[in-house]
Amino acid sequence: GKGHWRYDDQNTWSSDFEHCNGKSQSPINIDTTTAKYDTRLPAIELQGYELSAEDKLSLKNNGHTLLLNLPNTMRIIRGFDNEFVAAQLHFHWGTKEVPGSEHTVDGLRFPAEIHVVHYNSKYENLGEAASQPDGLAVLGAFLEIGRQENAEYNNILSSLADVSSEESDIEIDGFNIRFLLPSNLERFFRYNGSLTTPPCFQTVNWTVFNDTIKVSRKQMAALEETLKIGQNELLTKNFRAPQLLFGREVLSSFK
Ligand code: SG5
Numbered sequence: 001g002k003g004h005w006r007y008d009d010q011n012t013w014s015s016d017f018e019h020c021n022g023k024s025q026s027p028i029n030i031d032t033t034t035a036k037y038d039t040r041l042p043a044i045e046l047q048g049y050e051l052s053a054e055d056k057l058s059l060k061n062n063g064h065t066l067l068l069n070l071p072n073t074m075r076i077i078r079g080f081d082n083e084f085v086a087a088q089l090h091f092h093w094g095t096k097e098v099p100g101s102e103h104t105v106d107g108l109r110f111p112a113e114i115h116v117v118h119y120n121s122k123y124e125n126l127g128e129a130a131s132q133p134d135g136l137a138v139l140g141a142f143l144e145i146g147r148q149e150n151a152e153y154n155n156i157l158s159s160l161a162d163v164s165s166e167e168s169d170i171e172i173d174g175f176n177i178r179f180l181l182p183s184n185l186e187r188f189f190r191y192n193g194s195l196t197t198p199p200c201f202q203t204v205n206w207t208v209f210n211d212t213i214k215v216s217r218k219q220m221a222a223l224e225e226t227l228k229i230g231q232n233e234l235l236t237k238n239f240r241a242p243q244l245l246f247g248r249e250v251l252s253s254f255k
């Protein structure tokens with residue numbers, strides 16, 4: 001019914017959610033040859049990302065993604081015209097056979113993608129901000145497979161079995177969220193887009209980092225093979241197809 005949506009229904013999202021038919025939708029394919037180098041794009045500066053074990057965070061399988069709720073003390077303090085407060089982070093992934101990032105680069109899809117969702121501090125909360133034109137800033141980065149285990153990602157991935165059922169959540173200890181993002185925050189792409197899920201509000205100032213994050217094959221497999229939807233279905237391939245640009249410009253912070 002209305003309000004419910006699935007990734008395998010994405011071509012019909014707009015019948016229940018009109019914004020999904022808009023002309024500034026996300027994700028997109030980032031064409032690095034036409035991205036426009038902008039010397040005035042400032043590096044992203046984060047504040048308060050260093051959480052401690054006393055900060056307890058809820059980690060949830062909501063049937064669409066793996067979602068980590070963040071305290072309202074984490075901010076982007078530079079990189080935009082306003083300050084943005086972190087609300088949650090989540091992931092998009094595929095299977096061992098099918099990569100599952102949402103953005104693609106020169107037509108290439110990466111194994112997975114992390115999104116850290118922030119809202120403009122001039123609004124009360126995420127819900128208020130989500131429908132405002134200047135409401136949201138999402139930081140996105142690609143996950144690839146590397147030789148070594150990524151210790152920082154184990155803060156989340158080691159608890160996956162405890163949220164394998166849909167709608168289950170657990171409390172995990174805070175840690176330095178900065179380390180879930182690439183070490184280089186100066187090289188990124190920037191464009192105006194939308195939420196990549198219904199209701200597809202066109203209110204997101206997107207930053208997609210050029211550098212990737214590496215996790216081990218085993219860690220990626222845990223993300224791909226642990227979470228369930230309902231009784232029998234694996235939560236996988238939770239990515240939306242690339243959307244048309246309709247004349248939008250993609251900026252890059254680097255040559
Ligand atoms: C996530 O992507 C979460 C949303 C998030 C969207 O998959 O969607 C779901 O899990 C559906 C329930 O987070 C929430 O809904 C929080 C409970 O949407 C928002 O953050 C809305 C403000 C879309 O975010 S994304 O564009 O970065 N992929």
Ligand code: ZN
Pocket residue numbers: 090091092115196
């Ligand atoms: Zn997302």
